[in-house]
Amino acid sequence: MIPLLLIVVPLVTGLISFFIKDDKTVKGWALISSVVTFAIALAGAASHDKLLFDTTWLPLLGSRFSLQLDGMAKMLTLLTGVSFPLVFASISSNNYPRSFNFYALMLLMQAGLMGVFLSADVLLFYFFWELALIPAYFLCSQWGGEKRIQVTFKFFIYTFIGSLLMLVGILYLYYKTPEHSFAIKDFYALKLTAKEQGFAFWLFFIAFAIKMPIFPFHTWQPDTYEQSSTAVTMILSGVMVKMGLYAVIRWILPIFPTAVEKFSHLIILLSVIGMLYASLIAIRQNDIKRMIAYSSIAHIGLMSAAIFANQQVGLQGVMVQMFNHGVNVIGLWIVTDAIEQQLGTRKFSELGGLAQKAQGLAILFVVMALANVALPLTNAFIGEFLMFNGLFRYNIWMAVIALISIILAAVYTLNAVQKIFYGETNELTERAYDSGSNVKLSLVVITIVVIILGVYPEPILRLTNDTVNAVLATIK
């Protein structure tokens, strides 16, 4: 029942939100809904077994409404569950025109994301994959910067082409299954020739690569993150990009082991190029949002490289890091949003000296920044260490080149801290004040997570251990 509730609660509360026209009520409603979902996700994660839900859906096509909550799904539903209350709490003092639409679409997006992480049926997975995208399209186009309509459209078309190619791949494999079914176990049991794998692999991978995004499919990402409203960006970069990584682990590794072996070198190379390239561009940015966007591409690049390195330790690192990156990046965005709401700018050149005016915010931002650099004692350190370990075992040179990006990360992140919070105040930042308690509360929660998981990552490692072993077993 828990897997179903994880989808139904945000879906139903989201649909109801369309009709709550009062701003205050809808904010409270959305917050309550997201807290309830979080509690359910926690309950799911606390259970020791793999939770399943299965009911008939499309008998004519051989597709069932079947959900499974295994280790990886537990971790990701937990991430989704924890993200939304944090986001809702931190933006509760912001004003969005027609806010009932905003919160309704946010909750619908949450339902879609939950569905993606839970589906144990490929057609159902495809459904939720799109269901998460449609609210995102409306959210990004309706609230945000001036160029948002064009930018979001590019984002939509980009990901839609990817999804359609995936649909072709799904159909291709569907007709290879003996009894024409979309069930995950039938797809896992497929015996494909190397040629079939090589070809279907790309149909799936392009969709996921666009979503992650990895170089050279990343061009939609910085623009979209910059233009859309920061609350939406939090979800896009905190949770939605994990869809791509998740899908690679869930579908590509077990179904196309031969193709993975064949193309892993190329994909790791692309990921590593993307890491360096994005880090270098991040250094040159003058906009906080664009800086974080490029930094995010670099982090995702490392995760994708570690997935394809096919080492147990690397895969465990990915699991840990998916959660940590999601939480950390949301922290960075919350600070960005707090600054933008207060001062109306995100440009480094117009900021400075904020630490004198907003001490609390400054301290919390520094913690986030250190986590972004993956300093020991922060949660990101564990994940990145494991991933580099995996990459190192795969190919030492790739690991060495990828390590450069850590240095670059320190350059741009610390640079941002310095430019925003230290130095002299100017006319604009003279008037700044410390942000509200709701923002601080969210950030404190994130800080606690950062430090606890930085010292004691065991819970997530244990949670996702079964998935890692299961995936590796199908490959070997």
Add this chain to the structure above:
Amino acid sequence: MNAIITSAVCGVIMMFSSVFVENKKTYRHIAAVLLLLLLAVNVADTYGIRLFHIDTKGMLLFDRFGYFFNSIAIASTLIYVVLTGRDIEKVGTYTAEYFVLIFFVLCGVTILSSYNTLLMLFLGIEILSIPLYILTGADKRNLKSNEAALKYFLMGSFSTGIMLMGITLIYGATGTFDIYVTPKETITGQPAIVYSLLESAGLILMMISIGFKVSAAPFHFWTPDVYDGSPGVFTSFMATIVKAAGFIAFIKLFDARADASGVEANAFTGVDWKMLFAILIVSTLLIGNITAVFQQSVKRMMAYSSIAQAGFMLFALFSLNDVAKEGLLLYAAAYSLASIGIFAIMVKMKDHTFEGYNGLSKTQPVLAATNTIFLLSLAGIPLTAGFFAKYYMLASVMKTSGYLWLVIVGVVFAAVSVYYYFRVIQAMYFKDGEATITEEVSKGFKVGIIVLAGLIILFGILPQSLLQWFYF
């Protein structure tokens, strides 16, 4: 049989009602009741209750496929009349006659879904077309409407000529009008190759002529002008139910020939039909989608979009398997319902350009929300009926192994189609403006359009709620 006769009788009843009923507003209510009756009669027929016992000498063959399509067509027409009945009244003075013509078109549709000889095919196409020529020119003080009617009539007659020629050649080859009979080995001792050639030539002519009716490129040139010129309410009817009927006629003919020849579906009469259809599909998708991108008016965009959608329905003709036939029925329903909805909203708008829709979400939230669902369905986004329609089409081709490139071409153009459908959504939701409607929409209209959108979502989540009637 029930539906063929009843629809003709309903047409006559409608005609006389214009003599006895003075009030113009009553006609649409009469029409709606008669359509409901027609639907009931057809459903009864499906369950084996025959009202008329007429020996058709094998000229008509009633099967589940035909009945089911009739039901879809009649139900769609009912929804269409309920939603746009008021706007039909506004076209001109002869309101009752418009409904008469719609019933006669339905008579043609029901013949097309059950013909078993080429003669009945021809009759069906003509009964369907001639009322349409008149409806196109219904707005007789409007030059564009007149031009459209004349153009449609001339081009239509031309294609009818081609069809007759095709029928003649096939008759020459087989010695019968029966669509299930293939040429005998030798009739008069001549080698079979002659007959095979005659039959192929005949079938190619049929393909051109029906391709014209369903506006497949390169036989689509009449479509934009006629759809744009004729009154919006009738464009809606023409672009949806009538077009779907054309496809049913199309697939029945080629399915029968492939069946009868008993060889691989793509090689009967020695012509590579798969290749011919693939060419037709690619050119239709290309022309329909690319041209739709450049349109400035929603009405013209919908005209090109209907060409593009025809390209997708042609996938069924390409693969000719069970998935294709099932899928074509679903596609016909999904496409018709969504287009009827979009047209019903469009005829309420003052300005039919994309700019005319700017800010509709603020002035008319219900219309904007339902219009979005219809557009998403046409674009083939999951959770709407359009997704499963496209899914079935792609799956049918995928089942015919070896044509993966065609599936990929299909999805690429599906992505292109998102561009122009979403332009309307962008205008309604994200652009500022004061979209105005010609008159306040009634509560009934709002309820109707919400129900229609609900149906599209229902078929999008559970397509078997529609398709189970095909298997019951």
